[in-house]
Amino acid sequence: MTKPLPVRSRFAEIDTWVFDLDNTLYPQTADLWPKIDARITLFMMRLFGLDAISLRALQKHYYRQYGTTLRGLMTEHGIDAEAYLAFVHDIDRSSLAHNHSLAEAIAALPGRKLILTNGSRHHAVETAKQLGIDHVFEDIFDIIAAEFIAKPDEGAYMRFFEKLKIEPTRAAIFEDIDRNLVVPHARGMTTVLVLPAHDEGPEREAWEISTGDEPHVDFVTDDLVAFLEGLLK
Structure with a gap:
């Protein structure tokens, strides 16, 4: 339509x-965005040492507030942006035709x-x-x-x-x-x-x-x- x-x-x-x-x-x-989303959560788990359930709300808060979770993590925690991007985009794309x-x-x-x-x-x-x-x-x-x-x-x-x-x-x-x-x-x-x-x-x-x-x-x-x-x- x-x-x-x-x-x-x-x-x-x-x-x-x-x-x-x-x-x-x-x-x-397609399964690409769920894969990226899961990698973002994993990055935050390693960064903060907390479980996924505890971090999902913060991840989505940063996404809504700053446009991307990355921008929120940069602003609030000073993370290495390029390391973050390399990590979260390290996914399998073979499902896309x-x-x-x-x-x-x-x-x-x-x-x-x-x-x-x-x-x-x-x-x-x-x-x-x-x-x-x-x-x-x-x-x-x-x-x-x-x-x-x-x-x-x-x-x-x-x-x-x-x-x-x-x-x-x-x-x-x-x-x-x-x-x-x-x-x-x-x-x-x-x-x-x-x-x-x-x-x-x-x-x-x-x-x-x-x-x-x-x-x-x-x-x-x-x-x-x-x-x-x-x-x-």
């Missing part, structure tokens, strides 16, 4: 296409194609390779490039716009978390919220669940390939 239907005229002037990575470029029922249809749909879009992620470049590269879509992207802007300022903080987007020379009013962004679309919408980007398909049920915090009715969401889709293909017909 896609609603409202893509209005091609809204995308006629778009020359930069920006995609979140996790749970956007692959199905939200190549998505040739997605690769073709993104490649056919006119202009630049970029990944904007709160994860690491290494994680984005390896995940895109596993999906068979790495060759269609010009660049990846990761949490390190953002100087560890995470979406949805405005600073993350401003660094992204400046460093990659992006004119927001000529860019579209695809995201699975609606709060990450607030700043892009305010800056003039065309925003697309990617929801799980009707038969998918990813684990989400209650505050993360979106209907797509939010004023900062221009379009909603639960089928990214079909949405992109619809823009090209």
Whole structure:
């Protein structure tokens, strides 16, 4: 289901296409994010010497307060960010299948194609390779490039716009978390919220669940390939 239907005229002037990575470029029922989430908990267990149950609430508090658990741990505890990223992204991605249809749909879009992620470049590269879509992207802007300022903080987007020379009013962004679309919408980007398909049920915090009715969401889709293909017909 896609609603409202893509209005091609809204995308006629778009020359930069920006995609979140996790749970956007692959199905939200994939096991990658649960694996990363478990590695974050394990990192915190080793850091604090506490059990997982005791740390889950703190992990989610930092995620909600700072955009990523990493930012919370950096701010509150001064951890080594790059060591953290290497640890939590050390996962098996073999469950992801190549998505040739997605690769073709993104490649056919006119202009630049970029990944904007709160994860690491290494994680984005390896995940895109596993999906068979790495060759269609010009660049990846990761949490390190953002100087560890995470979406949805405005600073993350401003660094992204400046460093990659992006004119927001000529860019579209695809995201699975609606709060990450607030700043892009305010800056003039065309925003697309990617929801799980009707038969998918990813684990989400209650505050993360979106209907797509939010004023900062221009379009909603639960089928990214079909949405992109619809823009090209």
